[in-house]
Amino acid sequence: MIYNSNQIQDIIPHRYPFLLVDRIEQMDETTITGIKCVTANEMTFMGHFPEKHVMPGVLIVEALAQTGAVLLLSKEENKGKIAYFAGINKMRFKRQVIPGDVLELKVEFTNSRAGIYFANVQAKVEGNIVATGEILCGLGD
Template identity: 30%
Template sequence: MTRLNTTEIMALIPNRYPIIYIDTVESLVPGQEVVAVKNVTINEQFMRGYRPDAPQMPNTLMIEALAQTASILILKSPEFFGKTAYLGAAKNVVFNRVILPGDQIKFTVTLTKKKENMGVVQTHATVNDQVVCEAELTFVVAPRDDLLKSQQAT
């Protein structure tokens, strides 16, 4: 198992403040599973604008945090080494409660399917061992230059 700090996470994924939603990776088994943590505070940029009267983390950012966690798992998997992961789809998404300032979210992502240019992961997020969100995410995996060229051609 591997642990990653914020600097090591930023070396893997392009996200930076204010759009990085993972503080640490507690465990990583390449090609299998990753567990990451986010400490939610009232000082988050999204807390000021989403619902100032009732601060909470927007559900869309929960999916983004799960996608960032999944990207780490996919990019650390040997068969996807040297490639970039792009979120392609989110299915069977369920939100069980809102995320509030002071919550510590634990993201668990398990790789369930992999092909040459894609990966599917099962995800769930917990706060105090209660599932607050779950989703199946599909990723397109490609060398960064190849994907950019194909987008420019369309």
């Protein structure tokens, strides 16, 4: 493990109930892998859906974005900044994510232009792909 949840909170500004990455397991200059442990006691499941818990796809995308933000904001030149969504492309969802699942969140930054960072993202549960796509983000103060 590279970062635990307390260390992640030192890097990105998100807090409960919207901190959606629990630990970082791998990180290099362009790629990062995080983990989100999905539990039934999360506020999301009070309304989505109370009788059949399913993690919303937008929260899976947010978890991927937060994982990518950890990589960008852990770089010395970006410390103290905030990562903002700039776009989501070709996002596809392959299966539902439910309490008890452990999401593996992989983000690979592929390019940057005019202050916008492009990343291929993939979420898996037990080695099976649950979501893939591309996210774009920008950094601000």
